[in-house]
Amino acid sequence: MSEHRTAASATSSREVVGAPCWATLLTHDLTAAESFYGEVFGWTFAPASLGEDFRVALQQGKPVAGIGALISAPVVWTPYFAVADADATAARIRERSATVAVGPLRFPVGRGALAADRDGAVFGIWEGRLISDWHSWRADAPVWIHLRSRDAFAAAIFYGQVLDWACGRPGCCEVEYENDEVVLLQEGRPLARLSSGAVDTSADLAAVPRWDVCFAVSDPSSTVRAALDHGGSVVRRGDQHDPTTTLCDPLGGVFTITETWAPSRAQ
Numbered sequence: 001m002s003e004h005r006t007a008a009s010a011t012s013s014r015e016v017v018g019a020p021c022w023a024t025l026l027t028h029d030l031t032a033a034e035s036f037y038g039e040v041f042g043w044t045f046a047p048a049s050l051g052e053d054f055r056v057a058l059q060q061g062k063p064v065a066g067i068g069a070l071i072s073a074p075v076v077w078t079p080y081f082a083v084a085d086a087d088a089t090a091a092r093i094r095e096r097s098a099t100v101a102v103g104p105l106r107f108p109v110g111r112g113a114l115a116a117d118r119d120g121a122v123f124g125i126w127e128g129r130l131i132s133d134w135h136s137w138r139a140d141a142p143v144w145i146h147l148r149s150r151d152a153f154a155a156a157i158f159y160g161q162v163l164d165w166a167c168g169r170p171g172c173c174e175v176e177y178e179n180d181e182v183v184l185l186q187e188g189r190p191l192a193r194l195s196s197g198a199v200d201t202s203a204d205l206a207a208v209p210r211w212d213v214c215f216a217v218s219d220p221s222s223t224v225r226a227a228l229d230h231g232g233s234v235v236r237r238g239d240q241h242d243p244t245t246t247l248c249d250p251l252g253g254v255f256t257i258t259e260t261w262a263p264s265r266a267q
Contacts (some may be wrong), residue, residue, distance in 0.1 A: 011134035013082035013110070013127050018163040018173040020184075021130050021214045023084040023143050024066035025253050026073045026114075030055065033067050037248050040226045041215065063131050064142040065213075072103070075252040077213035078114065079145040079192075080124035081163050086111040089125050092162045117158055119150050119200060119209035125163075138189070144210040146244075146256075147194040153195050156182040204236070214244055214256040223241050223257050 013021065027033045030053060036045050036058060043064065048054035054067040084088040086104035093100050093115050101122075103113030110128015117123065130135050149155040156175055160166055165173045165184065174185045182194040198209040217223045224234060224245060231250035238245040243257040 002130065011099060011130040011153065013130060014084045015171060016082045016130070016134065016186070017084050017169070017171070018165050019082050019138075019186050020079050020169075021126055021134060021146050022066060022069055022080040023077060024080065024124070025075075025077050025249075025255075026068055026070045027070065027075050027249075027251050027253060028237050030067060030069040031249060032247065032251065033069075033253070036230050037067070037225075039230045040223060040232070041217070048258065049236070059142060061135060062142070064215075073114070074122075075249075077211075077253055077255045078113065078122055078124050079211050079213055080126045082130065083125045083127050083163065086113055086125055086127040089113075089127075089162060090115070093125075096158055096161065098158070099164075117149075117155065117209075119155070119198065121147060121149065121209045121211050123211055138191070144216075145192045146214060147192070147210075148198040148207075148212060149194060149196060149209050150181070150198050150200065152165050152182045152194040152196040153177075159194075170188055210254070212244070212246075212256045214258055217257050220245055220257055220259050 025033060034045050034055065035036050036046070041059065043059055045055040045057055045067070047154040048056045048066060055067045057064045057067060058186065090100045090104055090113050096118070098118050099116045101114045101116060104111045105113065106153070110126055112124055112126045114122065114124050119148060147155060160175060173191065176183045183190055184192040199207050200209055220238065224247065227247045228234070233248045235248050235254060237247040238258070244258045246254060246256045248254050
């Protein structure tokens, strides 16, 4: 949860509690990941303040996401949520029969932890300094997230209790129900959506409970070709019901792409 700019105008996690605040790929080979995503998305990379094993991916000079090399962790794209107190949030996760797999750990700019909800969907929490212009990052919408769960309403209750959604405090996230989905908003802006129907016993990577990290691209077909040309694979192609295409990088990191940023079907 770091970035390459100055800290003078940094947003604190306390200002946007409960909001998605970053996405990071945890991988076993930082160099290979930089090569693949650089070719597929045209990203460049900058050092991150978390340490030499982390990078910030940039698109036209703007931060998009992070990449970190962690040998002991599974290869996975992970959304992070801003919290006021990482220890208290981790305790709430455990109290609700979910898992805190790593941390909270201390980094130069804050504290973070990796967790999994009761269906096994992996997510992170972060307490401390966010990317310096978080509001611009959110407005630019380089990435959005989508939870595929067994029961979206049960998941919304879990995350709401853990992350203080709909708590009534200034700046907190709101929750709305739309066409059998749950939409997470902040000040009326959609940030994420949660849907039902995932099956934890499915052999289909696109169907198991997980947080989708989705990137908007101008030409999905060209992006798919680039992924295949550089060792990636297609997990699921988009269709009229779900325009997102799910891809897998050469080391096993699953992510999605779409032509339109759409955390809400109303967008």
